[in-house]
Amino acid sequence: MHKITLQCLSGVGCLLSFGLCQAAEHRPLLPWPQKAQYGDARLPLGGLSIRFASKPGEEDRFAAKELSSVLSEITGSEIPVREGRAKGKSIVLSRTGAVAAVPGKDERPGPESREAYSISVTSNGAEIRARSSAGLYYGVQTMRQLVEGAGADAALPEIEVEDWPALAYRGFMMDFSHGPLLKEGEIERQIDFLARWKANQYYFYSELSIELDGYPLLNPGARYTKEQVRRIIDYARWRHIDVVPCLEYYGHLRDAFRIERYAELAALPHGGEFNPRHARVRELLKDWHCFRARGSTWAWTNRSSWRLREARRRAALIPPRFTWKCSATSPHWCAQTGNGRCSGPPLPLGRNSSFGIRNWCRSYRETRSRWPGTTRRGRTTAGLSAPSTTPGCRT
Numbered sequence: 001m002h003k004i005t006l007q008c009l010s011g012v013g014c015l016l017s018f019g020l021c022q023a024a025e026h027r028p029l030l031p032w033p034q035k036a037q038y039g040d041a042r043l044p045l046g047g048l049s050i051r052f053a054s055k056p057g058e059e060d061r062f063a064a065k066e067l068s069s070v071l072s073e074i075t076g077s078e079i080p081v082r083e084g085r086a087k088g089k090s091i092v093l094s095r096t097g098a099v100a101a102v103p104g105k106d107e108r109p110g111p112e113s114r115e116a117y118s119i120s121v122t123s124n125g126a127e128i129r130a131r132s133s134a135g136l137y138y139g140v141q142t143m144r145q146l147v148e149g150a151g152a153d154a155a156l157p158e159i160e161v162e163d164w165p166a167l168a169y170r171g172f173m174m175d176f177s178h179g180p181l182l183k184e185g186e187i188e189r190q191i192d193f194l195a196r197w198k199a200n201q202y203y204f205y206s207e208l209s210i211e212l213d214g215y216p217l218l219n220p221g222a223r224y225t226k227e228q229v230r231r232i233i234d235y236a237r238w239r240h241i242d243v244v245p246c247l248e249y250y251g252h253l254r255d256a257f258r259i260e261r262y263a264e265l266a267a268l269p270h271g272g273e274f275n276p277r278h279a280r281v282r283e284l285l286k287d288w289h290c291f292r293a294r295g296s297t298w299a300w301t302n303r304s305s306w307r308l309r310e311a312r313r314r315a316a317l318i319p320p321r322f323t324w325k326c327s328a329t330s331p332h333w334c335a336q337t338g339n340g341r342c343s344g345p346p347l348p349l350g351r352n353s354s355f356g357i358r359n360w361c362r363s364y365r366e367t368r369s370r371w372p373g374t375t376r377r378g379r380t381t382a383g384l385s386a387p388s389t390t391p392g393c394r395t
Contacts, residue, residue, distance in 0.1 A: 171201030
């Protein structure tokens with residue numbers, strides 16, 4: 001019995017070794033596809049063209065042009081993109097579903113993922129097949145790594161690839177809130193690099209580094225214009241990366257409150273958080289509430305990466321009036337009844353939000369005398385939850 005088991009393990013080991021040795025003869029692929037099987041043939045790049053299996057979208061054309069540019073540079077001769085039938089051998093891009101350029105809500109990894117793709121290379125031609133334009137683009141990124149040799153000797157090895165994401169969301173966060181800001185071209189270079197390795201999210205962390213209408217004193221000369229941000233979002237979308245806003249404004253406003261014009265809006269003079277009872281705060285929040293960019297709205301709230309549609313959904317879950325319960329261990333929202341007491345179970349906050357509320361509660365205790373009508377149970381506010389409409393949004 002032991003002898004049979006050892007023989008079986010030995011056989012499996014030989015197969016694995018054969019696969020590893022076979023892959024070692026070719027260029028490494030990063031990230032390594034879920035399935036990859038090499039053959040013995042080759043497809044020379046000289047004389048190839050790139051075409052589409054069906055009418056392409058602009059995103060498909062973008063992927064084809066990128067592949068053409070890379071292959072043309074390697075071979076030293078043009079690899080053209082053609083629409084319709086093409087003579088000779090070609091690389092065919094075949095999209096079977098909707099464009100679906102960037103990740104949406106409830107993305108799923110696995111073989112049925114929106115981003116899954118397959119590559120087939122034989123001596124007669126090649127095909128990249130995917131459900132979405134994102135899948136085609138990721139297939140292009142893998143194919144550019146497959147090329148072996150250069151100039152007239154450049155060729156694709158015979159291979160069958162099936163690949164899909166192990167993680168539905170793959171992102172990188174860049175902090176634009178402290179220190180010198182990156183130039184727009186450097187941000188584009190980062191996005192290009194991330195796209196090469198199939199990342200699909202770029203987290204744009206900002207406190208006061210984006211211009212805000214009506215507040216010219218906030219970081220003049222050290223912030224991005226709204227048009228620059230729109231261009232960055234558009235640039236990333238072509239590369240199937242969703243620029244996700246991480247806008248920490250509500251409790252990260254030291255740069256605003258250090259300016260005398262805005263200092264009185266803080267809970268503590270020149271502090272970092274709003275005084276929610278100040279009459280000017282509501283108008284300020286209204287001005288900062290949203291920023292529109294290519295089909296989506298970035299919401300200025302301390303629930304940092306909300307899209308507007310998510311803010312609307314969650315707003316229905318938070319009572320229009322709520323209490324900040326100040327506790328050393330468990331700050332939370334709770335619904336307020338007519339007599340000012342909490343009713344129903346508390347609504348727990350996330351880890352980061354709890355930290356922010358805990359700091360606020362500590363500030364409240366230190367300055368309780370400044371808040372007329374405040375009880376020992378906490379500070380009551382109204383209407384500061386994510387609004388269900390977008391008053392004051394400027395396009």
